[in-house]
Amino acid sequence: MPGLIRGVARTAVVAGTASAVSGRVHHRQQGRWARQEARAGYAQPTYAQPAPTYAPQPVYAVPVDAPEDEPSMDEKIAHLKEFAALRDSGVLTPQEFEVQKAKILG
Numbered sequence: 001m002p003g004l005i006r007g008v009a010r011t012a013v014v015a016g017t018a019s020a021v022s023g024r025v026h027h028r029q030q031g032r033w034a035r036q037e038a039r040a041g042y043a044q045p046t047y048a049q050p051a052p053t054y055a056p057q058p059v060y061a062v063p064v065d066a067p068e069d070e071p072s073m074d075e076k077i078a079h080l081k082e083f084a085a086l087r088d089s090g091v092l093t094p095q096e097f098e099v100q101k102a103k104i105l106g
Helices: 002-040 073-089 094-105
Strands: none
Touching: 073 094
16 A cells, blocks of 8 residues: 555656646746747737728708798708707717808808
């Protein structure tokens, strides 16, 4: 029985030592490779997403010279709501919204 325990103990010591040495070697290699990449400038490239492009929105203008063709107040409010939704979603800037609002309200 003492021979069996001694054999198991020896195997455990050898396996533990091999595992510890292997871990240290791996850690040292990772550090060395990281330093080489840093010196060589192998940083991971970062990519910026391209800015979204939007199709131009139709411009609604109130005809000035034809008062009989003037849109009703309900139509004007509907147009203003459309422009407000475009402004809130980021398609129109607040300045563009104000320009369109001035055209609609005339």
